[in-house]
Amino acid sequence: MASITEVARLAGVSTATASRVVSSADYPVSEATRARVLDAARALDYVPNALARGLLKSQIPVVAVIVHDITDPYFAEVVRGVEDAASPAGYLVITCSSERDAERETSYVRLLRSMRAASVIFAASGLDDPEANQEIEKHLAAMRSEGAAVVHLSPHALGPADVGIDNEAGMASMIAALVELGHREIAFLAGPSTLFVARARLVGYRRALELAGLPFDERLVIHTSFDREGGALGVDTLLGGDVAFTAVACANDPLAMGALARLAELGIDVPGQLSVAGFDDVPVAAITSPSLSTVRLPLREMGRRGFAEAARILNGEPLEQAVLPTELAMRSSTGAPAAVPVTVAGAGRGEAGVGA
Amino acid sequence: MASITEVARLAGVSTATASRVVSSADYPVSEATRARVLDAARALDYVPNALARGLLKSQIPVVAVIVHDITDPYFAEVVRGVEDAASPAGYLVITCSSERDAERETSYVRLLRSMRAASVIFAASGLDDPEANQEIEKHLAAMRSEGAAVVHLSPHALGPADVGIDNEAGMASMIAALVELGHREIAFLAGPSTLFVARARLVGYRRALELAGLPFDERLVIHTSFDREGGALGVDTLLGGDVAFTAVACANDPLAMGALARLAELGIDVPGQLSVAGFDDVPVAAITSPSLSTVRLPLREMGRRGFAEAARILNGEPLEQAVLPTELAMRSSTGAPAAVPVTVAGAGRGEAGVGA
DNA sequence: GGTAGGATAGAAAACGATTACCGCTTCCGT
């Protein structure tokens, strides 16, 4: 591969001049010289070495997005948004998927630091591992001091999101909508209690209940993993308990979809016997059966704004923290509460009463 | 940020020795010296500069995965597989989403070259843009000559996949399964004819027909985009035609899901009146309604093997090209063909006969 | 006792690009 030295030699100029032609925008170079350099560069198929450039600038045009799981459509959308904004600006987007493993996340951040990434965008709240978080924070501090931009898209241990979503208000609006439909006993699949987002949505649930003057019953709140399995498990737990309920609100869509699948297996009609609501509006939420009532999040927009915020930090401009509003997407998995209690004979779990 | 120079000074050794302690594995350094260097590194929170290292080696431990669309679960799974294998090996995974835009793909490859990425893995077949492909190939050749590993996970303009999936056999097995169920007139939603995978699946369809002694009728083959909209469109086109059919095989799952959705709108029962089959087994295929009969692809495994192949190239080991087998996942969208023809009065499209 | 050779450690030259600094023309104003 040709280096700038060879380009300069072929063009009969110094490396400084060659460099100024191929990169530095505002230094004066005569048209004739510029043309000769450009010709030489083309002839040699010259591509500048980003490593050498980065070494000098202590910065490489890479923005990293830290996600929990790249196969989760939620994160895919956010990454897409970041990419939409970062690509035209000449940045390469790296997706780092921690698989919800604090150690892996730590090693990613370390690698990013070692690579002098221009920016790190956290798409998800941090994991609850104080030791790992401390090391991550150490690396981030070092990077920030070198001019790198760190942006949080979720609340985390050390503060609120830079560009965030109003999870609390979003969930509260969904609960309010269920109350409006006539529901009084609303169960809540809360996800893991270690996740900040999950906690915020739980707070929204409680706040809406309070606002509606309904009692909070902790037996109706189930903590599981944040995926479809968790949803199925949550349904089983609720049905195995002895508290009546007419609706299940879920802290995210995968939970709701898992719940839907399990309820279908058990032959429980949704929304006839039970209403189910999700949160996130992942792309497939619209094509489940029944289609899922959920809360739409401006994910792509969040990714875009996240990069915009990073760019602002990089340019030394003032920040513009933002809280993006959610939007209700009521579809067919919710309806009025069942008039009469139903009984379920489910998959070897014995019978469980459902409904008020 | 501390450099190795400072570490060396604090430890009272030369930078050469310090470097040998923190990276080079096999050079002899006395225990006492080693300990002093390690202590100094820890005290200064030293993290080696990957850029400087990469500049010297003309290689940075980054493997890039080029995909068409990161929000497509197919690609997400592949990326996940690559990540599973690359992370433990100390490589960072970059996901580059071309959005099916040849120019964007070109600029990604250029950036990757300029960054001296160790490896580029193409998760999808290339786009049909000769000019762009030529430039991409130029960059790839330059990278290969510098020791970078280029791996194709799909057939492409210049050859077969390095680690691939037997698309032809996979589709043939699905068609055979439909024939087994009693179907004789099987329509095919083929996706875009410009995509290599799509073409391979079409070939599988034809081969299976031939093998079963069934005639090939090109009016039953519909080319559309490779997504849900394409599926809906394909159904409309088929129903608008005058050729009878009892099953629709689709070149991928999004097509099948689009078909399912459209058929539901039209009130056509699946699989009662019409069988529908997909290809890919994306995660949501199991939770559509009816759940989708499809062909399972070992995507994550493909990602893992893709990286393994890259690692082999990087180490100068001999290649091990592989064709991974698919697996049938028959669920509830397929069944025996309808006994009597049905008639559809669909969404302002007039009536169309369906079935034999 | 001389020397071969292994074990350690250091000096210095790369890698490829950017840029501060300096110097040469040319040209303008006075």
Place this chain on the structure above:
DNA sequence: ACGGAAGCGGTAATCGTTTTCTATCCTACC
């Protein structure tokens, strides 16, 4: 006609590592 500025180009230092190539010290063997 001369000082100075502007335009243009070159020299060389620099970023942080790795990696020869030496240099030193010891041990051990003949």
